[in-house]
Amino acid sequence: MSRATPRPPAERSWLRAIDLVALSTSGLRARPLRAVLSALGIAIGIAAMVAVLGISASSQAKLAQQLDALGTNLLTVEAGQDLFGAEASLPKDSEGRIERLAGAQGAAGVGALPKTRIYRSELIPEAQSGGLAVRAADTSLADVLDLSVRSGAWLNEATGAYPSVVLGDRAARQLGIERAGSLVWLGGQQFAVVGILDPVELAPELDTSALVGNQVALDRLDYDGSPTRMYLRADEEALAETRALVPQTLSPEQPETIKVSRPSDALAAKAATDETFTGLLLGLGSLGLLVGGIGVANTMIISVIERRREIGLRRAIGARRSHIRRQFLGEALVLSALGGLGGAGIGALVTAGFARSGGLPFALPLYVPAAAIAATLVVGAVAGISPAWRAARVPPTVALSG
Structure with missing residues (x-):
């Protein structure tokens, strides 16, 4: 008996990094107003956090200057x-x-x-x-x-x-x-x-x-x-x-x-009071960041619903589910990064303005905006996971249906 000829393995589909970047920004470029409004929600929360930490650091730097000048001994x-x-x-x-x-x-x-x-x-x-x-x-x-x-x-x-x-x-x-x-x-x-x-x-x-x-x-x-x-x-x-x-x-x-x-213990007690107040404001800023993350998730879910035919067509011509997941997860990360960068910049400007008007030294630690941007990426990743998996489950037949 003759053996059946084995079927050649299917060619594997690849998604290059440069193509992933282009795909991750295509949806944002197509709807810039929606992207700006969604990023603004993130930016407000980040700006509040950076400004609160920056103003607190500037106030503590002023207090440190006073203590150094007066002496704590x-x-x-x-x-x-x-x-x-x-x-x-x-x-x-x-x-x-x-x-x-x-x-x-x-x-x-x-x-x-x-x-x-x-x-x-x-x-x-x-x-x-x-x-x-x-x-x-x-x-x-x-x-x-x-x-x-x-x-x-x-x-x-x-x-x-x-x-x-x-x-x-x-x-x-x-x-x-x-x-x-x-x-x-x-x-x-x-x-x-x-x-x-x-x-x-x-x-x-x-x-x-x-x-x-x-x-x-x-x-x-x-x-x-x-x-x-x-x-x-x-x-x-x-x-x-x-x-x-x-x-x-x-x-x-x-x-x-x-x-x-x-x-100088009285001045130290004042610093402790300021730190408590800073913690309260930081909590409010975190709440704003959470609201911004929900806005990103909502934007991505709507984007998946509106682009079902596009997703189905890409699946029909060879895109894998992992490609679709990475595309929409990338969009969420780009959207959050834009909000984080904008919020960090706004927060730094607010800190500088407050310090200048109050006669305080500008003291914004570099790790504050860096940590703020990292926090937005985490929020963006969490907010984009569900829409990305939802997009990956869209069947190729959607592109062929009415």
Whole structure:
């Protein structure tokens, strides 16, 4: 018996990458308005995410600049209450004790003078003090707090021993004094204003204070020499250790009466609040991205329905199901990529505009737009899977039917 001649294998159909790119963009080129509207849905979500992250990064960069300029190694020391509720006090030699601690860079103190008032002149009624505080200050305070003097000069050994005063920013404004050289009525006598400070970020209590030298406070204003607050600069690496040693150093018998705080913690808390708010806005941006992904899926499903004859014809002339799947999945990815690129650009522009209007540094990490575009591709792939499989199931006979 003769054997049947074997049938030659069918020639395999190939789809080149360049042909896939052309096919993936053909539907978008044929309906540009629909493509733009669908990409816009993606772009809005991406723009919101990029802008939120960019604005947050710019705000944090501004905060970092402020902290770097002010210093995060400042500690403030105050006396609290003992176990019986009595007011404790800092020792008169607090500065010397603190400066002996390992890691201490410098210390300075101020002492409150609660019975002393300051007025613009002796003609002002005693009750109209305006709530301004008078404090005795060490001459080293300017170096420890890095004080900036807007007018005049800071106290020195000479002016600190005579009736001279340096006014905080708000104190000077409240007294109506714009430049050094004026006279004020302080503690029932005239004092010369030798300096006016700029606002002090890490010690805002000084903004409403009139600062006099320790020596003149001892001689003329009944100051007992005990500081009510100490400011300490310490090495960053040893800050925690130094902070823990301060109470035992100042009050070995009752260390619990000494309170040590770091003013920059308040700024750090503000940063944490901003991060929480950023997380909320980021969630809203993600919701917008989800809505955009649904729009892409809807567009692709409609495209499959409208192009059934085209799909059937391509199947009839040799296109395989995998080719059809890749074509429509490619369309979804191209549509999402366009939305991602547009959204990343819009978000960057919004961030730049906000930073410029608010005086913030532009700080948009490169990974943010890159991650945003990658997220759009993932959304596009997920949104295009179902329409692509649906298109691949269209039979070739559709091209021949009415």
